[in-house]
Amino acid sequence: MQDVRGKVAVITGGASGIGRAMAQAFSAAGMRVVIADVEATALEQTSQELGVRGVRVDVTKPEDLEALAQTVREEFGTCHVLCNNAGVGGGGLLHELTMRDWKWVIDVNLWGVIHGLQSFLPMLLANPDGGHVVNTASMAGLSPLPGAAPYSASKYAVVGISETMREEFRGTGVGVSVLCPGFVKTNIFTSQRNRPQELRNATKKAAARTANEDMIRLVNETAIDPADVASKVLTAIVQDEFWIFTHPDLLEPYRQRNRELHGPC
Numbered sequence: 001m002q003d004v005r006g007k008v009a010v011i012t013g014g015a016s017g018i019g020r021a022m023a024q025a026f027s028a029a030g031m032r033v034v035i036a037d038v039e040a041t042a043l044e045q046t047s048q049e050l051g052v053r054g055v056r057v058d059v060t061k062p063e064d065l066e067a068l069a070q071t072v073r074e075e076f077g078t079c080h081v082l083c084n085n086a087g088v089g090g091g092g093l094l095h096e097l098t099m100r101d102w103k104w105v106i107d108v109n110l111w112g113v114i115h116g117l118q119s120f121l122p123m124l125l126a127n128p129d130g131g132h133v134v135n136t137a138s139m140a141g142l143s144p145l146p147g148a149a150p151y152s153a154s155k156y157a158v159v160g161i162s163e164t165m166r167e168e169f170r171g172t173g174v175g176v177s178v179l180c181p182g183f184v185k186t187n188i189f190t191s192q193r194n195r196p197q198e199l200r201n202a203t204k205k206a207a208a209r210t211a212n213e214d215m216i217r218l219v220n221e222t223a224i225d226p227a228d229v230a231s232k233v234l235t236a237i238v239q240d241e242f243w244i245f246t247h248p249d250l251l252e253p254y255r256q257r258n259r260e261l262h263g264p265c
């Protein structure tokens with residue numbers, strides 16, 4: 001999509017972090033932006049600060065995405081760019097995880113993306129001037145992140161969906177990108193703030209499993225500003241690039257995995 005000016009972008013998880021930075025970058029580039037988020041206060045604050053439309057949406061609910069698509073169609077005519085970005089960080093060691101841990105993370109990070117695609121793809125495909133989908137995965141969608149199996153599983157799935165979309169959408173005018181960030185300075189480590197009551201664990205034990213010291217050190221050493229991520233996303237949309245990496249220097253575990261796969265093949 002070479003000219004983004006005047007195009008309509010919908011960003012889930014747009015009230016905070018990477019989604020907020022995307023909203024800011026897209027607005028600065030002349031796009032009309034809608035942010036959708038479950039956190040009402042942050043949503044209101046961000047939409048006011050950035051001067052963009054905010055809609056309260058829980059991406060785990062397909063009916064919320066349907067209603068969002070309807071609102072966007074009525075108020076903006078169509079959607080050109082869909083960023084399936086809402087996500088939560090959650091995990092713990094596999095043998096300690098509860099079904100609630102799994103359900104919460106998979107519901108938001110995987111079903112949230114699926115719901116976004118289901119509700120918005122018809123609109124994007126019908127645009128005479130094309131469209132673009134950006135799915136936010138993670139480096140944890142390419143190589144394992146110990147202590148975060150549900151997160152990793154959800155992000156591998158988002159990469160899989162995105163790679164399939166790229167094949168299916170060739171020649172349709174709808175481009176696809178998959179965003180695979182390393183650590184970014186956002187509110188992801190307080191994701192529990194948005195965890196529904198019914199999916200919280202009965203005891204504090206699982207909730208207390210947070211990043212270990214190695215992880216915190218890695219975050220402090222490598223985390224980048226969300227604005228740098230957003231600028232890469234905008235470039236990928238304009239230049240129709242599939243892979244969006246923010247930390248190419250952290251790709252070694254992925255290369256190692258590929259080398260292992262090459263061995264038996």
Ligand SMILES: NC(=O)c1ccc[n+]([C@@H]2O[C@H](COP(=O)([O-])OP(=O)(O)OC[C@H]3O[C@@H](n4cnc5c(N)ncnc54)[C@H](O)[C@@H]3O)[C@@H](O)[C@H]2O)c1
Nearest residue numbers: 013016017018038039058059086087138183184186187188
């Ligand atoms: N920050 C990182 O280091 C990092 C690294 C790799 C990938 N990511 C991915 O980036 C994306 C954005 O996360 P972030 O780092 O900006 O974190 P963040 O917490 O700052 O922002 C995430 C946003 O998603 C929203 N959200 C959570 N549950 C939701 C739901 N059910 N429905 C709608 N909105 C919901 C939150 O309210 C928040 O505004 C996520 O998909 C995350 O997995 C982040």
